[in-house]
Amino acid sequence: MTDRIKNRQMNRKYKTPSIQKILTVxxxxxxxxxxxxxxxxSHPIEAHxxxxxxxxxxxxxxxxxxxxxxxxxEPSSVTVLVDKYHSLPADYVPSxxxxxxxxxxxxxxxxxxxxxxSLKELINAANxxxxxxxxxxxxxxxxxxxDYYLARAKLVGEAEASKTTPKAGYSEHQTGLAVDFSxxxxxxxxxxxxxxxxxxxxxxxxxxxxxxxLRYPEGKESITGYSYFPWHYRYVxxxxxxxxxxxxxxxxxxxxxxxxx
Numbered sequence: 654m655t656d657r658i659k660n661r662q663m664n665r666k667y668k669t670p671s672i673q674k675i676l677t678v679x680x681x682x683x684x685x686x687x688x689x690x691x692x693x694x695s696h697p698i699e700a701h702x703x704x705x706x707x708x709x710x711x712x713x714x715x716x717x718x719x720x721x722x723x724x725x726x727e728p729s730s731v732t733v734l735v736d737k738y739h740s741l742p743a744d745y746v747p748s749x750x751x752x753x754x755x756x757x758x759x760x761x762x763x764x765x766x767x768x769x770x771s772l773k774e775l776i777n778a779a780n781x782x783x784x785x786x787x788x789x790x791x792x793x794x795x796x797x798x799x800d801y802y803l804a805r806a807k808l809v810g811e812a813e814a815s816k817t818t819p820k821a822g823y824s825e826h827q828t829g830l831a832v833d834f835s836x837x838x839x840x841x842x843x844x845x846x847x848x849x850x851x852x853x854x855x856x857x858x859x860x861x862x863x864x865x866x867l868r869y870p871e872g873k874e875s876i877t878g879y880s881y882f883p884w885h886y887r888y889v890x891x892x893x894x895x896x897x898x899x900x901x902x903x904x905x906x907x908x909x910x911x912x913x914x
Contacts, residue, residue, distance in 0.1 A: 725910060731767050731890050733828055734912065737815075737878040740822035743795045747829035750792055756780075757788040758840035764791040765829030768864070768888035772832065775863035784855045789840035789884070790833035793826035816880050825868065830888040832865075845871075848883035856886065861898035864891040870903035877905055 725734040728745045735741055749766035755776045764772060772788070779786040793801075799821035806814040825831035835843055836852035847853045848871075857867060865886040869879045887906070889897075897904045906912075 721912070725912075728828070731830065731888065732893065732910075733830075734906065734910070735823060735825045735828060736907070737819070737823055741795070741827050743822055745827060746794065747792065750829055753788075753791075755788055756786060758835060758838060759789070762788050762791040763829065764832060765888070768830050768832075771864045771888060771891070775860065775865065778859065778863070779852070779855055782855065784851055785836050786852050786855075787835045787838055787840060788832060789835045789843070790826065791831075792829040793824060795821050795827055798822075798824045798827060815878075816874075819879075825887055831868065832886055832888070834884050834886065843884050845881055845883060848881075853883050857883070857902060860886055861894040861902075862891070864888050864894045866894050866897055866906065867902065868906065870905060873903060873905050876907050 721734065721739075724730050724732050726739075727733060728741050729747065733741075747765045750763045751766040751769045752761060752763055753769040753772050755773055776786055776788070798819065802814060802818050802820050805818040808814075819825075833840075833843075834847075834852065834856060836847065836850045848857065856865075860867065865888050867883065868885050868887040869877045869882040871881040871883075874880060888894075889906070893909070897906075897909050900909070
């Protein structure tokens, strides 16, 4: 066999496996691409819009997964929820405003008739126990609350004002169910130290018996959105107030009704 013939045979011997490998690789690529195509047809990719940014300073309702029951949204309800995320209409005025004729630091302090009788009972009981107690605040209109907030914001800035003063529409005082107390006839200089007075201690221990709850307890600022106000109480009815107190004197309205803000 000549050298030329031998070389041709050797070339065939080495070229044949190379072609087979190429064909095998190409076939494998074809099968993979075919599989991807079939999978894409049966699993279409959906376009998702970016999630909206959350505004931490928003005063709109944030717990939108389930609508709140009417007992928490009806403005005239004794358990209407009013906080930094749930507001009252600007034109809402309780139809049953009454003057409870109790010890107060103002000429006229009005509250809802739903709370008036219980408020009288509470103050009479405190007087019988020789506890000095005075009513410093009750119903506040939307417009007046707006004036309060703007004045406070101008004085200390909005960030600081929002810790202590609700914006108009977001104040419980507009319901006629929230009241403020003092141990002094003037009602001036009230502060967190009120909790250590005989009046503050008596209210903390007995207010629930008359349907009132401590609305902004100490250590619950992250839940209520407001600083500790030991003088601010809210009427919710004797049954609910007692049930809340039984669980904890510092249980918040939001915790009791399982409201996530």
